[in-house]
Amino acid sequence: MGRLERWGPGDAHLDYVLTPYEPAASPAGKLRPVSVLHEALAAMGVADEGAAVVDRVREALGDNRTVFGVKHVAGVGLVGCELYFYDPGRTRGDVSIASLVALLEGLVDVDARPPRPLAWHMISVELSPAHLRRQARAPVHVYLDTNAHKGVDRSYELRGDELRLENVYSFHDPRTEMDEILHRLSRSAFFSRAEGHLGELIPPELLDCGHVCVANKPTADALYFSRVTTAQARFALEWLGWPASFLAFVDARAPELDHARWDVGFDFAVAGGEVRRDRSGIHGTF
Amino acid sequence: MAPSDRVPLRLLRERPDVVPAVHSDSEDLLVTFGFRCNLRCAFCMVEDALGVYQGADLETMSRFLADAEAMARVRRVTLSGGEATLERDLPAYARRARATPGVEHVRVQTNGTRLAEPGYLDALVDAGVDEVFVSLHAATAATCDRITGRAGSFADIVAGIEAAAAHPGVALHTNSVISAPAFRELPALVDLLCDRGAVGVELWNLWPRVDPADERGLFARVGEAAPFVVEALSRCAARPVPAVVKWFPRCLLGEHADAHDDSQPTVLVEQRFWDAAPSFACLFAASCAHAQDGCGGLSTAYVRAHGWEEDVLSPRALGATGDAAAWTELAPFGVRPGVRLGPWAARAARRRGDRLEVEIERGRDRARLFLFASSPERPCAVRTERWDVSYSTVEPPLRSAVVEAARALGERLRRIEGP
Numbered sequence: 001m002g003r004l005e006r007w008g009p010g011d012a013h014l015d016y017v018l019t020p021y022e023p024a025a026s027p028a029g030k031l032r033p034v035s036v037l038h039e040a041l042a043a044m045g046v047a048d049e050g051a052a053v054v055d056r057v058r059e060a061l062g063d064n065r066t067v068f069g070v071k072h073v074a075g076v077g078l079v080g081c082e083l084y085f086y087d088p089g090r091t092r093g094d095v096s097i098a099s100l101v102a103l104l105e106g107l108v109d110v111d112a113r114p115p116r117p118l119a120w121h122m123i124s125v126e127l128s129p130a131h132l133r134r135q136a137r138a139p140v141h142v143y144l145d146t147n148a149h150k151g152v153d154r155s156y157e158l159r160g161d162e163l164r165l166e167n168v169y170s171f172h173d174p175r176t177e178m179d180e181i182l183h184r185l186s187r188s189a190f191f192s193r194a195e196g197h198l199g200e201l202i203p204p205e206l207l208d209c210g211h212v213c214v215a216n217k218p219t220a221d222a223l224y225f226s227r228v229t230t231a232q233a234r235f236a237l238e239w240l241g242w243p244a245s246f247l248a249f250v251d252a253r254a255p256e257l258d259h260a261r262w263d264v265g266f267d268f269a270v271a272g273g274e275v276r277r278d279r280s281g282i283h284g285t286f
Numbered sequence: 287m288a289p290s291d292r293v294p295l296r297l298l299r300e301r302p303d304v305v306p307a308v309h310s311d312s313e314d315l316l317v318t319f320g321f322r323c324n325l326r327c328a329f330c331m332v333e334d335a336l337g338v339y340q341g342a343d344l345e346t347m348s349r350f351l352a353d354a355e356a357m358a359r360v361r362r363v364t365l366s367g368g369e370a371t372l373e374r375d376l377p378a379y380a381r382r383a384r385a386t387p388g389v390e391h392v393r394v395q396t397n398g399t400r401l402a403e404p405g406y407l408d409a410l411v412d413a414g415v416d417e418v419f420v421s422l423h424a425a426t427a428a429t430c431d432r433i434t435g436r437a438g439s440f441a442d443i444v445a446g447i448e449a450a451a452a453h454p455g456v457a458l459h460t461n462s463v464i465s466a467p468a469f470r471e472l473p474a475l476v477d478l479l480c481d482r483g484a485v486g487v488e489l490w491n492l493w494p495r496v497d498p499a500d501e502r503g504l505f506a507r508v509g510e511a512a513p514f515v516v517e518a519l520s521r522c523a524a525r526p527v528p529a530v531v532k533w534f535p536r537c538l539l540g541e542h543a544d545a546h547d548d549s550q551p552t553v554l555v556e557q558r559f560w561d562a563a564p565s566f567a568c569l570f571a572a573s574c575a576h577a578q579d580g581c582g583g584l585s586t587a588y589v590r591a592h593g594w595e596e597d598v599l600s601p602r603a604l605g606a607t608g609d610a611a612a613w614t615e616l617a618p619f620g621v622r623p624g625v626r627l628g629p630w631a632a633r634a635a636r637r638r639g640d641r642l643e644v645e646i647e648r649g650r651d652r653a654r655l656f657l658f659a660s661s662p663e664r665p666c667a668v669r670t671e672r673w674d675v676s677y678s679t680v681e682p683p684l685r686s687a688v689v690e691a692a693r694a695l696g697e698r699l700r701r702i703e704g705p
Contacts, residue, residue, distance in 0.1 A: 203586075205586070
């Protein structure tokens with residue numbers, strides 16, 4: 001079992017872009033969302049290694065500063081986590097690619113050397129069990145906005161000093177921009193309505209969310225639903241085929257996690273005549 | 287259709303499993319008992335309850351009927367199951383309902399197969415029944431019998447309908463499900479029902495409790511069914527016979543959008559019934575005026591099986607959200623779209639019969655305030671000289687905030703009413 005952390009007076013409810021949200025219930029005496037990360041790390045057999053990373057990041061950058069993601073691949077299981085560091089406009093200046101490499105030294109070998117100054121607003125590092133056991137070197141992912149006004153962003157993998165475009169994505173309010181969401185989905189290179197229907201991409205259970213992120217990737221497109229409740233997240237995890245043991249943890253701890261809102265997302269592509277949602281994740285903050 | 291509150295504890299102590307879903311604004315009480323049936327309809331709303339549930343026994347119903355607070359707004363008691371006419375106690379239930387002060391109608395919801403039995407309707411009417419609500423889902427014997435799973439059911443149901451229409455003590459209302467096997471017969475079905483004396487016709491879209499993947503193929507695709515539903519409604523209007531449509535996208539009803547009514551009665555049924563109650567959603571709900579007018583969209587089972595019908599649905603842009611005439615009525619009190627009422631904002635308004643409704647919003651929370659002409663008999667949150675203000679059932683954590691909104695509305699009303 002992973003470490004359980006209790007909500008404290010200095011904790012804040014922040015979504016995956018570090019924007020405050022109204023908690024779904026009172027958090028008093030309940031669990032911090034990062035407990036889900038610890039549980040996933042334990043399930044992957046890297047509880048101590050992962051906790052050491054969380055503790056070091058928290059010590060260096062403070063609380064309420066870091067977004068975490070837990071990753072799953074259908075048919076494989078939990079495959080790792082990812083830590084995201086925001087600094088839009090570099091106003092904080094407390095994290096850089098170099099400082100991230102240095103911060104994780106001794107815990108994770110991060111292989112990232114930006115070839116030139118990059119105007120990122122977010123960077124992230126993906127941590128698989130192999131990375132946490134220092135059996136592999138981890139790249140950094142760099143997120144750049146494309147247009148100051150239209151909210152279309154892109155991300156690159158930075159491995160060594162080489163950049164590779166990974167993702168073009170945009171955020172939309174489902175209440176007012178559903179037409180734009182539908183436009184993006186109807187023009188997906190990996191899905192057509194002749195092969196499936198949008199109920200397979202936008203389940204009714206997730207429609208009531210904060211924002212919908214639509215992403216285009218090299219071998220799939222993706223959808224992310226922000227600020228969903230624990231109950232909605234639980235639905236999503238089961239719908240996406242997460243392990244029964246992890247679902248059991250969520251079920252057992254649901255009353256203590258009911259204050260939190262989560263961001264859930266998945267890659268999708270039609271394969272073999274069916275809509276597949278093979279890669280997915282759930283995000284919180286610490 | 288979801289439970290929204292609980293009645294006083296004293297009523298639960300005796301039958302804690304039978305929990306009413308109390309809709310404070312409903313004038314209808316539906317009492318379920320005797321979950322047996324002599325048909326096996328392919329889309330039965332209580333399919334998983336047949337032979338399992340017991341519903342409200344006579345004592346439980348009697349205690350609810352005796353609670354003046356719970357019954358304050360109830361004008362109609364509907365007796366249902368299962369097939370209520372199979373229950374020997376049905377007349378006793380009817381007598382008890384008829385004896386309740388304020389109850390104006392006692393209705394039996396039935397498949398109609400027993401109504402033509404000699405003396406049966408007389409017995410029901412003697413017990414206080416004045417309405418029957420008969421389910422007939424197709425205009426032809428072939429389709430009907432296939433749906434009910436019983437050969438000859440169509441003939442029995444039609445005979446029951448004719449017996450009810452001919453009886454001077456009973457008003458005939460009907461219910462027909464919009465389903466894949468039968469939606470093309472809806473116009474002819476309306477003709478059949480109205481020709482035989484129906485005074486009210488209801489068309490209910492499939493309300494899925496079992497078969498979430500629609501393996502039975504019972505969902506009518508709304509784009510295909512809409513023209514037949516509209517034609518059926520047109521035929522009702524031409525008679526004229528009042529019609530109601532439930533759980534079908536309002537935007538597809540054209541000139542008959544006002545026939546849409548997803549409101550639900552208060553229901554006395556086991557709490558577990560709600561565990562499988564379908565929920566509804568629409569991609570366009572947040573920006574569609576039809577949603578403001580009560581349209582719930584598509585069932586989640588439908589969406590899973592067939593998608594969101596994003597190319598079929600026709601959302602209506604929000605402008606004067608809801609009923610423009612209702613906003614006009616509220617304007618003298620300074621109540622307009624977006625006005626603050628305590629910690630809430632007024633979002634939509636509509637008139638429903640004798641009351642004005644104001645939908646209020648606070649973040650993700652929604653509630654409704656109701657304005658009635660003042661009446662000392664009516665329980666309410668706020669009473670002014672001319673108005674009673676009450677509110678929709680909300681979860682307990684929201685209650686005090688909604689009361690605050692009701693008081694804020696009351697203050698606005700009093701300001702205009704003067705000293």
